Amino acid sequence: MKRNFAILVASLMAMGSMGAAQADVLTVNGSVATLPGTTQTFGPTTNSTYVSDGISIYDVVGNSSSASAWGNDHGTYRASSSGTGTFDSMSHFQRSLDVVNNLGGDASFALNFFIYYGGLYIDNSYGVAGSGSVGYDLKINSGATSLYNSSAVLDSNGNVAVVNALNGASLSSSGGYHSYSWGGTYVTLDLGVLGAGQSKTIDFDLVSTAVGSFGIESYACGEWGYGEQPMTFAVVVDDGYGGYGGYGGGTCYRSAYAGGGLGDPNNVSSTLPPGGTNFQVTGSLLNQVPTPASLPLVGVGLAALGALRRRRR
Numbered sequence: 001m002k003r004n005f006a007i008l009v010a011s012l013m014a015m016g017s018m019g020a021a022q023a024d025v026l027t028v029n030g031s032v033a034t035l036p037g038t039t040q041t042f043g044p045t046t047n048s049t050y051v052s053d054g055i056s057i058y059d060v061v062g063n064s065s066s067a068s069a070w071g072n073d074h075g076t077y078r079a080s081s082s083g084t085g086t087f088d089s090m091s092h093f094q095r096s097l098d099v100v101n102n103l104g105g106d107a108s109f110a111l112n113f114f115i116y117y118g119g120l121y122i123d124n125s126y127g128v129a130g131s132g133s134v135g136y137d138l139k140i141n142s143g144a145t146s147l148y149n150s151s152a153v154l155d156s157n158g159n160v161a162v163v164n165a166l167n168g169a170s171l172s173s174s175g176g177y178h179s180y181s182w183g184g185t186y187v188t189l190d191l192g193v194l195g196a197g198q199s200k201t202i203d204f205d206l207v208s209t210a211v212g213s214f215g216i217e218s219y220a221c222g223e224w225g226y227g228e229q230p231m232t233f234a235v236v237v238d239d240g241y242g243g244y245g246g247y248g249g250g251t252c253y254r255s256a257y258a259g260g261g262l263g264d265p266n267n268v269s270s271t272l273p274p275g276g277t278n279f280q281v282t283g284s285l286l287n288q289v290p291t292p293a294s295l296p297l298v299g300v301g302l303a304a305l306g307a308l309r310r311r312r313r
Contacts, residue, residue: 024048024049024073024095024096024097024098025046025048025095025096026046026047026048026049026050026051026071026072026073026093026094026095027043027044027045027046027051027092027093027094027095027096028042028043028044028045028051028052028053028069028070028071028079028091028092028093028094029041029042029043029044029045029053029069029091029092030042030043030053030054030055030067030068030069030079030081030089030090030091030092031055031067031088031089031090032055032056032057032065032066032067032083032087032088032089032090033057033065033087033088033089034057034058034059034063034064034065034083034085034086034087035059035063035086038057038059039088040055040057041055042054042055042067043069043092048073049072049073050070050071050072050073051069051070051071051093052068052069052070052071053068053069053070054066054067054068054069054070054091055067055068061085061216061253062084062085062216062218062253062254062255063083063084063085063086063087063216063255064083064084064085064087065082065083065087065088065089065210066080066081066082066083066089066259067080067081067082067089067090067091067208068080068091069091069092069093069206069208070093071093071095074278074279075113075114075278075279075280076116076263076264076278077093077095077116077206077263077264078093078116078261078262078263078264078265079091079092079093079136079206079207079208079261079262079263080208080259080260080261080263081134081208081209081210081259081260081261082134082210082257082258082259082260083132083210083211083212083257083258083259084212084214084255084256084257084258085212085214085216085253085255085256086212086213086214087132087210087211087212087258088210088211089209089210089211089259090207090208090209091207091208091261092205092206092207092208093204093205093206093263094203094204094205094206095203095204095279096201096202096203096204097111097201097202097203097204097279097281098199098200098201098202099111099191099194099199099200099201099202099281100197100198100199101194101195101196101197101198101199101283102197103196103283103285104196104285105195105196105285105286105287106193106194106195106196106285106286106287107193107194107196107283107284107285107286108190108191108192108193108283108284108286109191109192109193109194109200109281109282109283109284110188110189110190110191110281110282110283111140111147111188111189111191111202111279111280111281112186112187112188112189112278112279112280112281112282113186113187113189113204113278113279113280114184114185114186114187114278115138115150115166115184115185115186115187115262116184116262116263116264117181117182117183117184117265118136118181118182118260118261118262118263119179119180119181119182119260119261120134120135120136120152120153120154120160120179120180120181120259120260121134121154121177121178121179121180121257121258121259121260122134122154122155122156122158122177122178122179122256122257122258123176123177123178123256123257123258124156124176124177124214124256124257125175125176125177126176126217126254126255126256127176128214128215128216128217128254128255128256129214129215130156130212130213130214130215130256131155131156131157131212131213131214132155132156132210132211132212132213132214132256132258133153133154133155133156133209133210133211133212133258134153134154134208134209134210134211134258134259134260135151135152135153135154135208135209135210135260136151136152136206136207136208136209136260136261136262137151137205137206137207137209138150138151138205138206138207138262139203139204139205140189140202140203140204140205141202141203141205142191142200142201142202142203143201147189147191147202148164148187148189149163149164150163150164150165150166151163151164152165152169152180154171154178154179154180154260156178156212156214156256156258158171158173158178160180165182166182166183166185167182167183167184167185168181168182168183169181169182169183170182176256180260191281193286194283204279206262206263208260208261208262210258210259210260211258212256212258214255214256215255216253216254216255217253217254217255218251218252218253219251219252219253219254220250220251220252221250221251221252
């Protein structure tokens with residue numbers, strides 16, 4: 001009797017044990033530029049499990065620009081941008097997540113995810129003329145509905161404009177060096193109620209930008225000694241050692257730097273955030289009472305148990 005009752009209970013529990021189905025599209029793209037006419041792009045690169053792409057350019061007068069982005073279906077991601085001198089850099093990671101209610105009835109859904117550590121940095125230790133900025137913009141939308149938004153922009157004067165600051169966010173300045181960094185942040189979003197079989201698309205968009213128009217100073221390569229180089233440089237006249245050896249004979253350049261990013265800094269597809277999961281969708285039935293379609297099954301099961309009990313008497 002106890003065994004049969006246990007089987008019935010297990011069967012009833014199984015009716016509501018299915019979760020939400022998910023389908024992912026991961027996309028990265030970006031662009032870099034130094035002087036006008038030097039723009040280069042990467043992407044869009046798309047996959048359902050793992051994407052990674054990036055690009056860097058350097059010119060012979062000391063400008064540079066770099067951008068990269070990557071992401072995994074289990075939730076790790078990053079977008080980074082940087083440059084020196086005159087530059088314009090952008091990287092973009094997007095995740096489109098389709099959530100389908102397979103619970104068999106009206107259910108309330110939630111999205112749990114982790115926003116990674118990161119920082120924005122500007123270093124004008126040489127005190128060159130000009131200005132620049134670096135920032136990130138994180139948005140999570142469902143159609144036209146905004147579910148979450150956080151952004152920050154740091155400029156070369158040490159000012160930061162922030163919307164919805166992340167955990168532990170702080171600004172630090174010393175001379176021409178400025179940084180704005182933050183810790184990891186766990187977020188739970190209410191996705192609302194979905195009927196049986198209904199779906200909802202969640203778009204996660206992370207954009208990183210860095211722009212600058214800083215002056216560039218030249219000096220003789222080797223001025224800084226063997227193995228010591230300024231923050232940015234380009235060799236115009238090769239000294240036979242590419243200017244790196246510090247033996248003289250070339251012209252090097254120095255300028256200011258701006259860069260930063262948000263996300264896991266290690267491009268390792270197996271890396272998981274603290275807690276082991278990210279972008280986890282959970283669903284809970286609003287009414288745990290068996291649906292009308294399942295009531296006949298419950299009745300049959302109870303009748304069978306009653307008949308079994310009478311026979312044993």
